Amino acid sequence: MKKVWICGIIMVICIVAAVLLRGPMDNADIDYTEVKVQVVSSETKETDIKVGNSRSTMTTYDIVVSYQGQNYDLKNAHDSYSYRKGATVTAYLSNGKMYANVEGVQTSTPVATAYFVALIGSFVMFFITICLWANAAQQKRRG
Numbered sequence: 001m002k003k004v005w006i007c008g009i010i011m012v013i014c015i016v017a018a019v020l021l022r023g024p025m026d027n028a029d030i031d032y033t034e035v036k037v038q039v040v041s042s043e044t045k046e047t048d049i050k051v052g053n054s055r056s057t058m059t060t061y062d063i064v065v066s067y068q069g070q071n072y073d074l075k076n077a078h079d080s081y082s083y084r085k086g087a088t089v090t091a092y093l094s095n096g097k098m099y100a101n102v103e104g105v106q107t108s109t110p111v112a113t114a115y116f117v118a119l120i121g122s123f124v125m126f127f128i129t130i131c132l133w134a135n136a137a138q139q140k141r142r143g
Contacts (some may be wrong), residue, residue, distance in 0.1 A: 094108070
């Protein structure tokens with residue numbers, strides 16, 4: 001039962017951290033430059049994922065853009081048809097990386113990373129706590 005309490009406390013700490021970090025993530029002062037880039041290549045890749053008896057397809061977009069003679073992998077693109085080879089599009093340069101939109105820049109900040117770690121940690125600890133709690137209840141009934 002001690003493990004259940006410890007995991008529950010960690011879960012609550014993760015939830016509180018996620019709630020407290022959401023505001024600073026949304027209000028973070030992000031540094032980026034809006035630039036016009038030329039699309040060098042644009043490719044949609046689909047990968048089949050099999051989990052147990054179910055199959056799913058994961059789609060990724062590999063887009064390379066050129067800005068001032070240097071090629072960048074475009075991050076946070078949501079499609080490839082908007083980025084046809086040779087087209088000039090707007091992108092956002094931040095810390096040596098090129099993003100498809102401002103949200104991509106915003107979610108790459110350290111506070112956003114901490115927020116997502118706390119959020120994922122909350123879910124993971126919730127499931128671990130529930131499993132340990134069910135196991136402890138089952139052992140209590142037996143013994």
